[in-house]
Amino acid sequence: MASDLFGKGNEAFINEQYESAIKLYTQALEHEQNRDDIYSNRAQAYLKLERYKEAVEDAIDAINLNQDNVKAHHRKGTGLFHLEDYQSAKEAFRHGLKLDAEDSFNFKMWIRKCEAELDLKKSVESGGQGEIGVSETKTTVADSQPSEPKPVTPEPQIIIPEKPKLKHDWYQTATHVMVNIFYKNCKQENANIEIQDRLLKADLILPNGEPIELKFSPLAHPVNPSASSFKILKSKIEVKLKKMEGLQWKELEGEEELAPAHPASDPMQYPSSSHYTRNWDKLSKEAEKEEKEEKKEGDAALNDLFKQIYSDGTEETKRAMMKSFYESGGTVLSTNWNEIGAKQTEVKPPDGMEYKKWES
Template sequence: MAELFSKANEAFVDENYGEAIKLYSQAIEQDAEKTEYFLKRAQTYIKLEEYTNAVTDTEKAVELDPKNSKCFLRKGIALFHLEKFQDAKTAFVEGQQLDSSESSFKTWIRKCEAELDLEQMEESSSQTTGEPVVGVASSSGEVKTTATESAAAPDSTEPSTSTAAKASETIAQAQPPSAPFQKIRHDWYQTETHVVVTIMIKNAKSDQVQVDFTDKTVSVTVKLPSDSDYNLELDLAHSIVPDKSVTKVLGSKIELKLKKVEGIRWSLLEGTDDLPKAAAKSSASKPDEVHKYPSSSQHSKDWDKLARDVDEEEKDSKQEGDAALNQLFQQIYADGTDEVKRAMNKSFVESGGTVLSTNWKEIGDKKTEVKPPDGMEWKTYDK
């Protein structure tokens, strides 16, 4: 069971949610009394936007552990996405009563109240006008009701043919064309002081990006060009400092820089991180150790080296002339493939430092000729 659950968590971190659901389900079949199994499967269902299944799992989790505030948090999030805002608020309030220190409940309760106020305003508006209501598609594609004019025949209670046609036309025009689902990838890495989450959305507008940080959660909502919303809910493995966490909206991505409360290495972005803090601090204190942090990417990266390279680049950014040129060559060599490095070494040595080529195919099979600068002559030094 523990092995299945561990493999399911690995699949979740790799964003292989279908496999994670399969493994969590197998773990539940073997032991249906583990609250955490249902909570993690519910979280995976939320990632897959299968909110009804998520509600079912959270209700089972509540039965198993009615004092666990996370059960109510996940239940409320699933209900919120199902637009059952009153039920979601009730779940968040119950969870807040169990754990008042969890600030994310306050954020979600505020979201529910805003949606409920909007619903009440729409209802009051339709009642005040006393006019018939006609369905209009919302940005999410769901048909909602709104007041519109109606021309009825004087001697009939049925709407006229022209009115029905107008209503049908209104719905057809308001309904956005269906677009294929496009999965938006997010990734993460960390330094000693921060966790950086990148969301691969291009050309997002700052005023259409809403990010809420709490001690243990991150909530992101982005209005996409298709007029639909992208939502990302992260249940963090460790605590962050909300006031010192920032959002950057760039042309190629959205970057969330989360300030760590403790300078320890995270082995997981979400869920329960069992890495001992003492071991984590010891590991982080070794300057010569290469840290290849986990992420949803299948390829590991030495993010410590990347951070150091960036720092060095910033220090030397004002160099000019020969120094700037040498820095460029050094950077090309450092970032180059094995062939690029062989080409640079061969061409530089054989030409006496007068030629520097990065094309191995061009200079690999022949000796590189000496090419002194214009106005200068190459001479062999005699000892």
């Protein structure tokens, strides 16, 4: 019963039905409370809903049941990071990195992010204030002898304050680009964030009343301003940019693209108010055509086949695939629910190979 509910929970999660997934995982735990994988998967669903406290609690339960659960360490660290407990998050990511030699979960990146936040907490923000003063000079009394010249008093030395700077960093997910501007305890009225399709600009007022502008233009790729947002937190300003395309950004800023001498009147050229144009409709169609014509081989072709079977299959077929895959540690994928639903699926490694659980 627990495995069946767990499989349904995974299916709901894949379909981005996170609330339903949590309910199904909870029901599965009522039947079997010693499954670290169920706690770990429910933690991930909580993360998707930004319920970070519950995510951390589930991740800790999973780790208590299985210290080698790499995903649980990652999800614990992610939840703690969003709760702004950066030291504990760093320790969680360091434990995960010890188990994940290839760093497939980007533990090193998360550790650097935690260290950056901790450094920011330790630093004392001067607000960019400088000092303007006059250098001290000693007035020498002239000697009574007329042959010696009077000492020349040097001109006052003006110390020009350095221009204030604010640190920032950025990272990305499959759908968003996150930009962090490290301005501690910023007031709402002192921040004006402007987001356009290839522009991010922050007009800020520092604690000493001095204005400062951060401008990222042009952005490497277009974003959707209406689906983007920002939050002012205690330690930073967090800007969430929604990608227009599911591309992996190599850098935050790119190069400006100039418009042709006679812009086309095609309504699908986006955006019409920019100094550059791209025919997104044409590019989209070309990409779809290339994807359809591409002949995949090996694992890629096999994965596409499995996706097609899952997509076209009945509910029993989908349950059988999910249950057999998870119970066998990824060594069995069956579509026969009558066979798979009746018992626990055995681990069946390929010929010549031995299945072993990971040990630290």
